[in-house]
Amino acid sequence: MTEEIRLKLQATGLTDAQIEEKVQAKVQELSGLISAEGALHIIANEVGVTASEPEKMTIKSIEAGAMDINFDAKVLDIYEKRTFKRKDGTGTVQTLFIGDTSGKIRFVCWDTATAMVSTVQVGDTIRVSGAYAKDGRGNVEVHCGARANIERNPEGVSIDIPVSVIERIDIKDAMPGDSKVEFLASIVQFYDTRFFDQCPECRKRVTDGNCEVHGTVEPAVSYVTNVVLDDGTGTMRAVFWKSQTNQLCGKSEEEMVSLREGSFEDVRLSLLGEQVVIVGVVKENSMFNRNELVVNRVQRAEPTTE
Ligand SMILES: [Zn+2]
Incomplete structure (x- = not known):
């Protein structure tokens, strides 16, 4: 650009x-507080010379391995922010789901980049550079690290796509690929929660303290719970990962971990027959030839006062 x-x-x-x-005069004028490159930009501005905007990509054209990418997008969903331990301190990661008129993509912000999205809300537009x-798990993801910049609601940008609304459907009508669907159903079976070690950074399973990508790591504990839902129109298996298991059981991570060696009988019994409102993504489990719901969030249904 220079x-x-x-x-x-x-x-x-x-x-x-x-x-x-x-350039030298400008640097001196500003008491050396800017670089020669910065001075060059100021001079260019003064004489009406502008650099062309960096090339913008569409979401659809983004391929795994691409570096230093720039694009505008609309924020469609915001997931829970997580912190985790690294060898050299604490890491933070915040995932969003974003899109433009060409497609949609997971958007993962690390550390300093998480601060840039802390005030972002669903429906906002963002201008991303240096991503x-x-x-990631079979799909292309955009990641933002220390070199990325994220501008919230940049002037003059509008992306005309709807922010999808969650739709309540019957289990009998669930189709693989349905996302943002909600069910009102009862838990008719609750299998044990299974615990495993995962890499704090990439969330892959860790064996003997080793991540195949990150080498020796201090593994984080994770767990998954399977239940069967019934809404009167059909049944479907639902998969709850860690934070969703916490929501389902009404327990903190520490409380869940303390149950690791113990018994889930009390938790299990308290949930059987319980009615829940559940939002997730329907996936086909081809091994068992059935649909499964991967749960995004869950809450106990409000008890009716009738
Ligand atoms: Zn890893």
Whole structure:
């Protein structure tokens, strides 16, 4: 970009030496508080020369492995912010779901980038620069690290896609691919919660303290719970990952971990027959040839006063 500005300044009739002189004067004028590159931008502004905007991608065109990508998007969903232990301290990660008119994608912010989305709300537009893309569980994801910048509601940007509304459906009508669907159903079976160790960074399973991507890590504990739901129109198995299990059982992570060696009998009995409102994504389990609900959030149904 710097080179582009130099060429454009030269096109206005300035020589290289004159540009350099102006840059030095500007740096001095501002008491050395800016870089030569910064000065160059100011001078360009003063004479009406602008650099072209960095090339913008559409969501659909983003491929795993792409670096330094720039795009605008609309925020469609915001998930829970997590903190985790790293060898050198604490990490933070915040995942959003975003889209434009070409497609939708998971948007993962790490550490300093999480602060840039702390005030972002569903329906906002964001302008992202310096992000990268990688494969995450079979789908392309956009990640924002220390080099990324995220601007909330930039001027003049509007992305005309609907923020999807959650729709309540019957279990008999559930189709693989349904996302943002809600069910009102009773828990008719509750299997044990299964615990396992996972990498705090990439959430892959850890064996003998080793992540296949991150090497030796201090594993974080995770768990998964399977239940069977029945809403009177049909039954469906539902999968609750860690935070959803906590929501379902009304327990903190510490309380869940303390039950790891103990018995879930009390929890199990308290949930059997319980009516819940549950939001998730319907997936096909081809091994068992059935639909499963991967739960995003769950709450106990309000008891009726009738
Ligand atoms: Zn890992």
